[in-house]
Amino acid sequence: MRWKGRRQSDNIDDRRGMRGPAIGGGIGVAGVLIYIVVSLLGGNPADIVGQLGSSSQSQSQADLDPEAKEFVSVVLADTEDVWTKLFREKGKSYVRPKLVLFSGSVSSACGMASSAVGPFYCAEDSHVYIDFAFYEELKSKFGAPGDFAQAYVIAHEIGHHVQNLLGTTDQVHSQRNRVSESQYNKLSVRLELQADFFAGVWAHHAKEMANLDEGDLREAIGAANAIGDDTLQKKMQGHVVPDSFTHGSSEQRMRWFLKGWQSGDMAKGDTFSASRL
Numbered sequence: 001m002r003w004k005g006r007r008q009s010d011n012i013d014d015r016r017g018m019r020g021p022a023i024g025g026g027i028g029v030a031g032v033l034i035y036i037v038v039s040l041l042g043g044n045p046a047d048i049v050g051q052l053g054s055s056s057q058s059q060s061q062a063d064l065d066p067e068a069k070e071f072v073s074v075v076l077a078d079t080e081d082v083w084t085k086l087f088r089e090k091g092k093s094y095v096r097p098k099l100v101l102f103s104g105s106v107s108s109a110c111g112m113a114s115s116a117v118g119p120f121y122c123a124e125d126s127h128v129y130i131d132f133a134f135y136e137e138l139k140s141k142f143g144a145p146g147d148f149a150q151a152y153v154i155a156h157e158i159g160h161h162v163q164n165l166l167g168t169t170d171q172v173h174s175q176r177n178r179v180s181e182s183q184y185n186k187l188s189v190r191l192e193l194q195a196d197f198f199a200g201v202w203a204h205h206a207k208e209m210a211n212l213d214e215g216d217l218r219e220a221i222g223a224a225n226a227i228g229d230d231t232l233q234k235k236m237q238g239h240v241v242p243d244s245f246t247h248g249s250s251e252q253r254m255r256w257f258l259k260g261w262q263s264g265d266m267a268k269g270d271t272f273s274a275s276r277l
Contacts, residue, residue, distance in 0.1 A: 001148045002211035008073035009080055011096050013127070016103045068132050072099060075151045079158045082205040086266060087165075097161045098127045099154070106131075119153050121160035123169050128157040142226040146219030148212070152199055152257070153223065159198030163191065168272075182243050189229075190271040192247040193256045196224065197269035200260020217261065224253040252277050 076099050087094035100106065105114045109124035115131040122129065130153075138153070139145040163169045172191050176184055203212060203220065210216075225231065228250025230240045247253070256277075260269060271277065 001151065001216050003071055003074040003147065004067075006074050006209075007077045008070060009076040009096075009099070011076060011080070011098050012069065012073050013098050013100045014069065015106060016101050016132075018102075068135075069101065071147065071150070072101070072130065072154060075154050076158075078206045078210060079155060079202055081209070082202050083158070083162060086201075086205070090266075092165075095126065095165060097121075097158065098125075100127050100129045102129060102131050103133065104131070119157055121157040121164075123160070123164045123173075126161060126164065128154065128161065130154070130157075138223065138226070142223075144219070144223040144226040146216075146222070148216035148219040149223040152203075152220040155199035155202045156195050158202065159195035160191075162198050163195060168194070185244060185246050187272075188246045189248045189252075189277065190274075193252055193277060194269050194271040196248070196253050197256040197260040197271065198266070200257040200262075201264055201266055201269065203257075203261050204264030220257060220261075221254050224257050225250040228253050248277065 080094075080096050084094045084096075100108070103115070105112065106129055107113075108122045108127060108129060110120075110122035113120070113129070115133055118134050119128070119130045121127070134153075135150050138149060160169065168191070172187050175187055179187070199220075203217075206212060227247070229245040229247050230242075230249045233240045233244075242249075248256075256269070256271065
């Protein structure tokens with residue numbers, strides 16, 4: 001992925017070093033698994049605030065890397081360019097979201113969250129939140145290294161922003177208290193897989209500007225595979241419970257990302273009408 005020296009977004013809110021109140025103790029591997037399952041790609045941190053501990057107060061290696069901010073700024077700029085164009089083609093206006101960089105803990109319109117929550121999108125303030133420490137976990141604990149694996153995480157969260165602008169997020173969240181937990185989980189899976197699809201759509205249109213190739217595709221697929229519900233449940237409990245899935249299996253996540261990558265067509269990502277996920 002070519003990113004050095006390219007346009008950077010100015011919609012970055014760097015709050016690193018501005019730590020909020022501590023929320024409990026440190027987190028281990030189990031905590032990392034939990035925060036990915038709940039919210040890596042779109043979960044609401046308010047659902048689990050208070051149940052998870054804060055991350056270590058020490059800065060991550062990525063946090064200290066001066067190029068880390070430049071990288072996410074370039075990726076965010078690419079999402080802005082692609083989605084502005086795609087929305088304009090549909091006669092709509094794309095409202096650019098903020099990307100908040102934090103370390104340790106952060107206050108959002110969705111509640112106070114520790115790093116244990118992982119990267120998340122808050123529909124209440126239209127902000128994406130990322131602690132660079134997560135990228136270290138993605139590489140070292142989940143075997144998904146590479147700059148495009150990191151870009152995929154951002155693109156997925158921006159996919160949730162696209163859903164919010166289109167009204168899809170509100171439609172799904174309105175069903176939370178109207179259907180059973182199992183039924184709502186299924187809706188959540190469809191929401192998450194569509195965000196994966198939108199990440200693929202972005203990648204399709206960013207291929208030329210970012211000089212993406214098959215190696216980048218493998219990195220994104222590797223990340224999608226590593227954070228599938230079935231893969232994470234096997235790590236955590238040794239067996240899989242499909243009814244409890246909230247994000248989709250590894251196979252589903254990879255397949256919907258690939259579908260977006262190959263087509264680049266927003267209209268082909270209606271996961272809510274798809275007979276096969």
